[in-house]
Every structure is written in C-alpha cells, then in structure tokens.
Amino acid sequence: MTSSRFAVATHILTLLALKGDEPLTSEVIAASVNTNPVVIRRTMAGLREAHLVVSQPGAGGGWRLVGAPEAITLCDVFRAVETDDLLALPPKLPNASCPVGRTICGTLGEVFHEAEMAMAERLARVTIADVLRDAVPQSSSPR
Amino acid sequence: MTSSRFAVATHILTLLALKGDEPLTSEVIAASVNTNPVVIRRTMAGLREAHLVVSQPGAGGGWRLVGAPEAITLCDVFRAVETDDLLALPPKLPNASCPVGRTICGTLGEVFHEAEMAMAERLARVTIADVLRDAVPQSSSPR
C-alpha cells in the first residue's frame, strides 16, 4: 500500500483548479483535506519541485496552479509525490547458488516495471480537469 | 510500497515448479529465498488458501505446486498474497462542506480501481513458467 500522498495531492490540485488564480493558504487547503497545514506543505514540496504549483510567502500569499487543469494528468501527480516503486523486491538478496535465486530479482524487476508502466498509462488518461468536473459538474462546458 | 510478499511468493512458486513433484520443506525454500522458514510458511498461507499449493505435514512432507506452471499467472499470485489496495485514500474523510472534499473519494476510488486493474492485466500476461524459463533456459522447449 502506498501512502495517501497521491490522493491528497490530487485533492489539493483540484481545489486550486477550482479557485482559479486566487492563491490558497496551507491552512485553507488543510481545512478541505481535513488535516494539518504542515502535512499540506509537505505534500506540496513534491508538487513544487515538479513545477505543478508555485508558492508565495508573506501576506496574501499561498499556492497557485502553474498550468491548465486539462494539462495535468494524474500520472504527473503520481510521479511528483510518489518516489518509491509500488511493487517491492525482497529486503535481502536471494541465495545466488540457486538458479531461481540467481535470476528472480532481474526477472521480477522487469515485470514489476512493466506493470507499473501499465498503471501509469491508465493514470495518464485522467486529468485534474476531469476530477474537477466530478466535483463541480457545471464548471466545464461539454465539448 | 507493497510488502515483499508478492516477490517472495513468486520466487517460491518458481522454485516449486523447478522441482516438479518433489515436495520442498519450508527450510529448503527459506535457504533459497534467504530468510526464515516461518516467513515462508506465513507467505504460503495465502497461496494455500488460493489453492495454488498444497502442504503436507510430517516426515517427507513439504510443499507442492497444485496446477501447471503455465496456468499460474503473476496476477493470481498477487491476488493470493496482497490483500490491500495499492493506492490509498486519505486516512481521514475530507471536509464535506467543500465541493471537492465531498466528491474526491468517490472519484479517486474509481480511478484507483481502474489503474490497479490495468496493472493486474499486465501481471496476468506472465506465468510462473515464464519466470522459470528465465532461471533455467533449457527447462522449456521453444514453441
């Protein structure tokens, strides 16, 4: 199981998309996510590094979305906040004197990578704008 | 990040496939995986419930594969040992008085499920026989 950082990050970005250009403080965001402002700032660190949001200290400051909600996919969000692999290899190396132990990590490493790519591709088909449309149906005109 | 149970379970099943009908004890398996026999038995519990292996107590006992290695996919193995969802929703419910907080869990729940299904489909395309072929290339005749 992953941490909930990915879910929290998506929630935040959707909230920022809803508010448009108005900067939101960590405290306001924390009230919607129902957690602590520090937890929000911790999550935002990854999003800022990925250039998905910008932050502004001082009075009247807060967080703003960088790009268009249509241009941010959930895959981008996932990559920004979730650094570890989802599927884990064993903590200790297997016994190299066994033919299976010698090869299993390489084999599984490839398969795991492909499986994670398949998941990422599915996430890439959903954008923050899609998530926002679920929250505020009238927020977007049908194409 | 998941536990390493999935990787360990795949290792074990490949080992059982390599040995054919000869039953392997937890101790022998533990030596190949490089861990403790109890860790092995713990992992096997899920595989036994899923009818992927059978166990036999007593002298000359141990573990044997139930079906053909070609018939066991990594998706089967994953489902047998990994019970939790991979992608997690936040521990505390969001604020229902916010339009995003009200809907985000439902929206993300669907997306997460679809993403996990995409991963499972990829895992279903690999069998224990495939993994074994990586370990012992001559173990299988080319089709």
Next chain:
DNA sequence: GCCTTTCGTAACCAGTATAGTTACAGACAA
C-alpha cells in the same frame, strides 16, 4: 523600519506494518 502573514523545515510522537525470531502444539510417516 516594524509587524503581520505565510511558507519551509526540523524535530518529535503515536500508531501501524513488516521481517525476523523463538516457541510450541498438532499432524503424519516410518
């Protein structure tokens, strides 16, 4: 320049999960 607001981050705590280990009861075969 000073004061308020806000981010940025370190530090710490509680809860939880995992892997590893010991211990022992129960099942089975020779």
Next chain:
DNA sequence: TTGTCTGTAACTATACTGGTTACGAAAGGC
C-alpha cells in the same frame, strides 16, 4: 513411539506515515 514437518501465536527491532509543535525566512502593508 519417535522424528519430521506444518501451523500459529507471541515478541522484537525497524521503518514509515500522519499529526503536531516550534521556529526561521520571505514578503508585503503600514
């Protein structure tokens, strides 16, 4: 009946997460 296995409970060390407090630094209003 004895030795060999599985099955499982219990305990430990370790690590990660989320929550919290605290405080420094940046920015803007007065």
